[in-house]
Amino acid sequence: MTTGGAYSTYLLDIEGTVCPISFVKETLFPYFTEQVSQLVLQQDSGDSPISEILLQFHIEDKQQLQAHILELVANDVKDPILKQLQGYVWAQGYETGQIKAPVYADAIDFIKRKDRVFIYSSGSVKAQKLLFGYVLDPNVLTHDSLDLNANINGYFDINTSGKKTEAQSYANILQDIGVGAGEVLFLSDNPLELDAAAAVGMATGLAVRPGNAHVPDAQKYQVYKNFEDL
């Protein structure tokens, strides 16, 4: 099947698919790393969600803990504890108006237009809801933001469903959504994720956006430079 119109359900990756990789690497990650030393220092001062997540790393020495977290971020490790932590830290950035998500205009239109849209990202469900809750409105010159959460049917992350490069994760999502694999089109910039989804019978499409990593065997996939024709 070569077009998106035949599917009842769409599963979308975030980074490199509905928003630029540069937003994650140049806005979200730096915002997080700027907060890390303060977070680690404040760890003993209460039983906040952030303090509880930090405890899960099981590293008592504060300098070592800080270095460990910074190393995970620098290497873009999809660590489930880090991803939970980032969601709580980014919340402050979105809620104070410092961060707005530059979701591509065609992706905004797509999410509004389709009846059944689900998200699957390595970013935590909390981080996903924030990102879609504070979308930079491409149609206005003001700094208003859009909230797309009402247009999204569900969210999956590595804690709810497993790693994005493993077929079992997509089987888990199908079970949660309650549809057959053939009804779902999964869109991502990462061929390893597409191959894992295809292994359980999902249809797949390679998102090719400005700034994405080059995919050497892109011809293996149905390629989408935008979602206008879907």
Ligand SMILES: CSCCC(=O)C(=O)COP(=O)(O)O
């Ligand atoms: C949910 S926003 C943060 C993005 C992020 O942390 C990440 O790791 C992106 O991974 P994706 O699976 O969306 O490519």
Ligand SMILES: [Mg+2]
């Ligand atoms: Mg991606």
